[in-house]
Amino acid sequence: MSFTSLGLSQVLLKALADENYSQPYPIQKETIPAILRNKDVLGIAKTGSGKTASYVLPILNNLKSNTPHKNRHIKVLVLVPTRELASQVEEVFSTFAETLPDRVKTLAIFGGVSINPQMMAMNGVSILVATPGRLIELEESNAVSLSDIDTLVLDEADKMLNLGFKYEMDRIFALLPKKRQNLLFSATLSKEVENIKELLLNKPEVIKIESKEEETELIDQLAYAVEDSRKGPLLRYLIKKNNLKQVLVFVSSAFKADGVANKLCRNGIHAVSTHGKKSMNSRSESLRRFKTGKIRVLVTTDLLARGIDIEFLPYVVNYELPRSPKDYVHRIGRTGRAESPGEAISFITPDDEHHFKVIQKKMKKEIKMVDSSDFDLQGY
Numbered sequence: 001m002s003f004t005s006l007g008l009s010q011v012l013l014k015a016l017a018d019e020n021y022s023q024p025y026p027i028q029k030e031t032i033p034a035i036l037r038n039k040d041v042l043g044i045a046k047t048g049s050g051k052t053a054s055y056v057l058p059i060l061n062n063l064k065s066n067t068p069h070k071n072r073h074i075k076v077l078v079l080v081p082t083r084e085l086a087s088q089v090e091e092v093f094s095t096f097a098e099t100l101p102d103r104v105k106t107l108a109i110f111g112g113v114s115i116n117p118q119m120m121a122m123n124g125v126s127i128l129v130a131t132p133g134r135l136i137e138l139e140e141s142n143a144v145s146l147s148d149i150d151t152l153v154l155d156e157a158d159k160m161l162n163l164g165f166k167y168e169m170d171r172i173f174a175l176l177p178k179k180r181q182n183l184l185f186s187a188t189l190s191k192e193v194e195n196i197k198e199l200l201l202n203k204p205e206v207i208k209i210e211s212k213e214e215e216t217e218l219i220d221q222l223a224y225a226v227e228d229s230r231k232g233p234l235l236r237y238l239i240k241k242n243n244l245k246q247v248l249v250f251v252s253s254a255f256k257a258d259g260v261a262n263k264l265c266r267n268g269i270h271a272v273s274t275h276g277k278k279s280m281n282s283r284s285e286s287l288r289r290f291k292t293g294k295i296r297v298l299v300t301t302d303l304l305a306r307g308i309d310i311e312f313l314p315y316v317v318n319y320e321l322p323r324s325p326k327d328y329v330h331r332i333g334r335t336g337r338a339e340s341p342g343e344a345i346s347f348i349t350p351d352d353e354h355h356f357k358v359i360q361k362k363m364k365k366e367i368k369m370v371d372s373s374d375f376d377l378q379g380y
């Protein structure tokens with residue numbers, strides 16, 4: 001099946017071909033026609049499924065860009081949980097918007113950076129991708145009006161709720177016009193997401209994309225039993241001995257991320273840490289350099305575990321296990337996507353053993369454990 005039968009305009013079909021999107025992903029096959037018919041949609045799909053394009057394309061197709069809109073009155077609002085996801089989604093919008101005959105201005109806004117440039121940039125914006133807190137600040141400063149919105153998208157709604165944005169979201173919902181199209185995406189259908197569905201969606205089409213068996217099969221999972229004091233040397237040993245490149249290492253705190261990255265650097269492995277305590281610019285820059293292969297190891301917290309698409313990421317290391325099995329799945333989901341095989345390695349100390357058993361039970365998968373006590377880590 002090709003994109004041609006989904007109802008998209010010729011310009012967008014050409015743009016898709018230019019981007020080498022030859023066939024729609026499952027979520028796109030179902031979501032694109034539904035959005036084009038102006039239906040509300042609840043999409044249960046994770047990052048990597050192609051969900052961004054599944055709403056970006058039909059929204060651009062439906063935009064009545066010839067009808068002039070009042071300045072600072074945006075037409076499309078996409079709410080996302082993190083700054084990184086805001087930039088990433090805006091990039092997909094602008095890539096496809098550039099090909100349209102009429103100019104469509106898109107903008108990403110998020111906290112952690114100065115508000116003034118965002119206020120200035122709001123002129124003429126039709127499509128706004130925003131994190132909730134900063135959107136409220138801008139709305140309160142009259143830099144943006146939400147009263148003419150045609151389409152509302154909530155992307156990674158479950159994550160937004162987990163991050164405690166419920167209050168901000170409710171405030172934003174109260175500012176929207178009654179008549180609009182609502183598109184809700186979430187990796188899971190929790191009770192809270194159900195509540196939002198009931199509150200916002202009008203007779204939605206529910207589109208659920210089961211994560212394919214092959215996808216998890218693409219991820220080679222392996223665990224090393226290791227004493228806490230030998231974790232650092234073991235990491236450096238594995239990276240050097242197997243000449244690993246583009247390794248994403250997860251730890252449980254910002255402090256730890258800095259420590260692990262420093263030690264790697266001191267041992268001649270180019271590593272950078274990124275986490276919530278770093279500035280937005282530093283975070284974007286680290287991610288960009290890591291994506292393009294300029295940083296060998298990126299050490300991070302769960303900040304990056306969801307919502308960020310890194311193409312062909314070959315290695316994920318759980319230097320420290322996440323508390324919830326769900327986060328484990330999100331972390332390892334960074335690898336082995338889009339038909340590229342990946343490897344997920346977990347370090348298991350004696351204290352972690354019970355918790356790791358729980359994770360495996362939840363995943364219904366047994367992970368091979370290698371005893372690393374015989375490894376000669378001298379000099380690493």
Ligand code: AMP
Pocket residue numbers: 020021022023024025028046047048049050051052053309311338
């Ligand atoms: P997403 O789940 O939206 O983050 O998308 C995951 C990745 O798949 C992104 O790198 C997209 O550029 C890519 N992608 C999405 N749809 C397609 C498609 N139909 N063909 C090829 N690549 C795609």
